[in-house]
Amino acid sequence: MKNRAYIITSLLFLSLFIGLALYYFLVKEDVSITMPEPPAEEPISKVDAAIMHNEAKWTTNNTHDGEIIKVDGMYYVFSTDYMVAGEPKPGIMVRKSPDLVNWEFVGRVFDAVPEDVKEWTNGASIFWAPDVVEMNGTFYLYYSVSEFGTKNSYIGLATSQSIEGPWENKGEVFKTKNGDEYQVNAIDPGIIFDREGEPWMVFGSYAGGIYITELNKETGKLKEPGNQGTQVANKGRQDHQALEGPAIMYHSDTDYFYLTVSYGWLEDTYNVRVGRSKEITGPYLDYNENDLVDIESVTGSPDVGTKIVGSYAFENDSGWQGTGHNGLLRDGDDYYFIHNARAGNDPYWSHLHVRKLYWTEDGWPAVSPQRYAGEVEQKMSKKAVIGEWENIVLDRLNDNVLQSQQLSLLSNGKLNEETSQDYWELTGENTLKLYWYAPDDAPNDYWVDTVVVAPAWDWENWTETIIFTGYSEQFGEAVWGKKVAK
Template sequence: MNIFFGTLAILSASGVRGYALPGACSGICTNTHDPSIITRNGIYFRFSTGGRIAIHIAPNITGPWTYKGPLLPKGSIINLRGNQDLWAPDVSEVDGTYYLYYSVSTFGSQTSTIGVAVSNDLENWTDLGSTGITSDPSKPYNAIDANLIDVNGTKLLTFGSFWNGLYQVQMQTPPTSARTGSTPYQISHNQADKAMEGPTVFRNGGYYYLFFSKGSCCGYDKNMPAAGKEYKILVCRSTSPTGGFVDKSGVSCTSGGGTVVLESHSGWVYGPGGQCVYDDPVQGPILGYHYVDRRIGYADGQKRFGWNKMDFSDGWPVV
């Protein structure tokens, strides 16, 4: 037996956390920040940060992935700095229409807006501009990294990055703007370490799982974080989609809780994060993310698309 993989098997069997390697990926798998996955008519669509939201398609989650072009070729109609460098796409289908949320901001800034574009086919998109969810230094949150969940007709948008953690707001129907009178409320926070962002709420069984990324996301080739401070993916869960999230030890997500789902491992998978969670029609629940392959390089443009199946059989997601 290969000594390296034999050691992984022993560690897993002994209860020490081990992780599966990223699933196979062919075609264009590099420079894929913050991936969001959905399928239509058997075709996989992958949206990612950069290139005014890059669209890639494939016949399978494994690829081969090919480039289709930018989602918004002219950038966003939102009149805000950063409207040509759009971040953190999140795509959902609601009543036959596809909604893709994106962020307009600049790195390290709290002056941000969540925008939305709509489509009937995932290829041709109409930019509707701002959802009305904005932030500035007077607010406790940062309006980026949006994720939509539809709970029996109630649309909830979860968002946030650093500052005072992750927030949620109820949306109108259709979900192009926040519901009148709905004020964003906090669902996750860590006072000691505010490096929390990119929420994803996913329902499985009787629980709603709040996935989020934590740590240093970017610029590893210029400023390598201390060991363990790089990106990783954590989770809390609740029987309600609107709050009460706790980790596996029972610690509230608003008090710094979070159980690790995926982190650097295997000697070469480094800083996984920017995740999406998708109930794949073939694979079942999958975790999509970007990561650095230490064997290739640490630059942001070298980040790879990663994905893994998730097992919820014990009530908590295991990669």
């Protein structure tokens, strides 16, 4: 009888101990998490015929090839003129926002392509893929005009004392013609400053690849006129689609330059890839250490570069496709990534997406799987991440719309099943590690996904949520997660 009482007492103490341990694990350990506010009073429609011909209500609609700059507390996006169900006006669209969430259509730069540029490009009448920077107390706006599908292209420059204009055209920066001596195509300029503050222009598209050349800081034009510079990315195998839309960002903490480029067709398979280098002129290597130029050496792959944004769909939503041509912004200690995205249910509706950019422990940029709504990176808790998730792996070999899959982070630290050998752990402030058991294959029997966890707004279900973003050790592919609302 005494033994029985002893056993019962021991079990009661064990239950109490387990209960206290779970309390500490799930509650006491919890920290206060600041969630973003709703980005609008009600969900925003991807397709809205009522605003089709009303520019004042476009907000993020009809944006393509955007580049971003912050001036006097206001964010500006300059982009290719694009319009659903109508002829675009010749000009460069300008939008502005005080918070990266609420956008106002400002207007356009230019009323028409200059006659000499039009003649060079055989009558092309649309400005493409602008970029704007501030140098010497002046704003420098770089634009491109091209005869579609050819190398008859022109990069020009305009300047202004005000970010909202008026702008004065300064003429040619670089131009190319079919059959000339240049490999590069004079299109899609992106301006980046090196460690010493000197400006460079990264540019190019399609078969010629991406090049970088140095600029004269005083004039904003080429330091060596006619010098196409150094190739930093290549098109890949000839059966693959476009390579275009380059941008470069420097991160002082990692001391790397990061080159982003877009592959695929702009209406569906468009996706953004990244490589990094200690030198602004390269070589730029992806997560798997493949050179973005030496593309033919990648056996069995149509391309290189680590995909960080691609076409996707979470549950309860048609998703997004054509997620490419990005811009990059550093704003103090925060980093942002913008790109155009087309509605999954109607690819003619192109929107501006702004996303928070996070940084992994090993110095790689990881894009949020949700559009920005004012969230702040902060310390996270185990309690916050326990639950059901939607998981997307950005397969580098599949540029179609990728559907989310279910993922469970269980309270006992396991993944998907209580008795699974797969498990998770939260380390540091907000780093989540997912361990996938693969004996005789993975180092130490586990492949590890290392991701950053942060609060976000769930645009598909219009509620607050938690996300993760980072990379898989096995294939070096970006992995996204979004916690399912209870």
